[in-house]
Amino acid sequence: MPSFDKKEQTLDPENWDDLISLGHNMLNDMMGFLRNVRNHNIVPIPDEVTATIQEPLPLNPQGYERTYKEFLQNVLPYPVPGVHPCFWGFVMGTGSPLGVLAEMLAAAMNSNGPNYFAPFHIERQVIEWLKEVMHFPQEASGVLVSGGSMANFTGLAVARNAKSGVDIKKRGLQGIPDKMVLYALTEAHKCITRAVELLGLGSEALRLIPVDEHFKIDLTELQEAIDNDMKAGFRPFCIIGNAGSVNTGAFDDLNGLADLCKKHDLWLHVDGAFGAWAKLSSTHRQYTRGMDRADSLAFDLHKWMYMPYEIGCTLVRDKEAHCKTFIYEAEYLEDIFERHDPTNYSVQLSRNFKALKPWMLLKADGLEKYAQLIQQNIDQAYYLAELVNKSPELELVAPVSLNIVCFRYFDSHLSDNDLTELNKQILLHLWLSNLVPSYTTLNGKYTLRVCITNHRSERQDFDRLVTEVIKLGKSLMQNP
Numbered sequence: 001m002p003s004f005d006k007k008e009q010t011l012d013p014e015n016w017d018d019l020i021s022l023g024h025n026m027l028n029d030m031m032g033f034l035r036n037v038r039n040h041n042i043v044p045i046p047d048e049v050t051a052t053i054q055e056p057l058p059l060n061p062q063g064y065e066r067t068y069k070e071f072l073q074n075v076l077p078y079p080v081p082g083v084h085p086c087f088w089g090f091v092m093g094t095g096s097p098l099g100v101l102a103e104m105l106a107a108a109m110n111s112n113g114p115n116y117f118a119p120f121h122i123e124r125q126v127i128e129w130l131k132e133v134m135h136f137p138q139e140a141s142g143v144l145v146s147g148g149s150m151a152n153f154t155g156l157a158v159a160r161n162a163k164s165g166v167d168i169k170k171r172g173l174q175g176i177p178d179k180m181v182l183y184a185l186t187e188a189h190k191c192i193t194r195a196v197e198l199l200g201l202g203s204e205a206l207r208l209i210p211v212d213e214h215f216k217i218d219l220t221e222l223q224e225a226i227d228n229d230m231k232a233g234f235r236p237f238c239i240i241g242n243a244g245s246v247n248t249g250a251f252d253d254l255n256g257l258a259d260l261c262k263k264h265d266l267w268l269h270v271d272g273a274f275g276a277w278a279k280l281s282s283t284h285r286q287y288t289r290g291m292d293r294a295d296s297l298a299f300d301l302h303k304w305m306y307m308p309y310e311i312g313c314t315l316v317r318d319k320e321a322h323c324k325t326f327i328y329e330a331e332y333l334e335d336i337f338e339r340h341d342p343t344n345y346s347v348q349l350s351r352n353f354k355a356l357k358p359w360m361l362l363k364a365d366g367l368e369k370y371a372q373l374i375q376q377n378i379d380q381a382y383y384l385a386e387l388v389n390k391s392p393e394l395e396l397v398a399p400v401s402l403n404i405v406c407f408r409y410f411d412s413h414l415s416d417n418d419l420t421e422l423n424k425q426i427l428l429h430l431w432l433s434n435l436v437p438s439y440t441t442l443n444g445k446y447t448l449r450v451c452i453t454n455h456r457s458e459r460q461d462f463d464r465l466v467t468e469v470i471k472l473g474k475s476l477m478q479n480p
């Protein structure tokens with residue numbers, strides 16, 4: 001018999017009142033941080049601070065207070081600056097104060113489980129709402145996942161299995177006589193390639209089709225590629241369309257893609273990571289036409305819906321195909337999970353209570369609020385493009401089609417190489433003035449890229465950006 005001469009241990013605090021009081025301080029500090037985030041200086045983490053983080057594995061307690069103090073000193077001042085009103089790099093989420101609180105509530109419940117508890121029903125309800133927003137049929141299925149990459153992987157896994165024509169779960173790709181191939185545009189996000197690799201298809205199976213001058217997939221080239229593959233004995237099974245490409249925000253002709261899929265009996269998967277939310281825009285809703293004809297749609301809520309990381313979603317038109325892909329027959333789970341449980345819709349068995357934040361935030365703010373914010377970001381992008389067009393020193397490098405503006409400082413006396421160097425320098429200096437676009441290369445041109453998925457940005461921030469780019473360009477030309 002083990003002896004229990006001491007009182008059992010627990011992770012609950014010895015003194016609850018102390019922890020509650022520390023928690024109140026944390027809440028005050030974090031809301032204070034967000035309230036003043038506009039005044040936050042965007043600085044990379046200094047080497048001295050990184051050095052202090054590299055410590056031996058802590059075996060003994062240093063206590064709550066001291067650990068929190070270290071967080072305030074060494075961690076909080078150096079966030080990935082997506083929270084800042086002038087962060088427009090990559091496609092970054094902003095998060096929201098209420099989102100922070102929702103995360104805390106979900107963490108306290110620490111839920112992971114089946115349908116006789118509330119979280120299951122909250123997720124089911126959120127999926128119902130998301131299907132409605134995206135105009136997916138009621139019979140469709142959906143699952144919340146970590147983000148766009150996982151959402152795309154999930155949709156493509158269902159596509160591969162549904163279109164394989166064999167019992168692929170048992171036989172794998174080795175059981176398929178003809179090589180399966182699929183199509184995306186050259187501007188597809190890299191997570192598509194990763195998904196194709198992980199699904200065992202091999203990146204060679206992913207045919208990357210060139211884009212036209214609007215950065216959309218070229219339908220004629222696509223049709224040709226399909227014809228050639230069929231002639232050569234390959235087995236085309238899927239087309240991946242873009243609803244908002246990562247570089248320029250361009251939308252493919254999704255109806256055109258859906259027609260092609262119908263003609264050749266292919267699966268249409270749409271990557272709408274942030275662009276799917278154009279559905280909420282009064283001026284750009286029409287870009288998403290045909291998106292609701294997709295067999296699977298991937299999007300996230302942590303970019304353009306401003307919710308805290310991580311949250312993405314996959315919707316699948318054929319819920320049986322969805323379930324069949326992931327369900328595992330395990331006796332010890334049979335009585336616990338329904339067939340159409342989120343657990344049978346993705347790779348994960350244990351899952352955190354992701355659904356609480358969209359449920360709370362949508363109810364608390366109302367969808368209309370998010371529609372207005374998305375529209376605001378689109379309007380800001382067109383406003384910025386107008387400022388660029390009005391400035392002889394600046395050049396728009398791609399047409400604006402949604403919330404992304406690609407432009408560079410331009411001078412006709414400079415070669416393309418010199419322009420690249422100059423704009424690289426400009427970007428470096430912008431970061432030092434708390435203005436944070438990122439960059440990309442379009443048709444060989446290095447360009448600043450402003451992607452607006454930020455509910456804190458104001459119009460004057462874009463005035464400041466343009467003024468600063470012109471000022472920097474001029475002064476760097478004089479003193480390179």
Ligand SMILES: *Cc1c(COP(=O)(O)O)cnc(C)c1O
Pocket residue numbers: 091146147148149150189191244245246271272273274300312
């Ligand atoms: C960001 C993005 C992804 C990947 O999404 P994550 O949430 O970062 O995993 C996929 N496609 C597009 C178009 C994106 O912008």
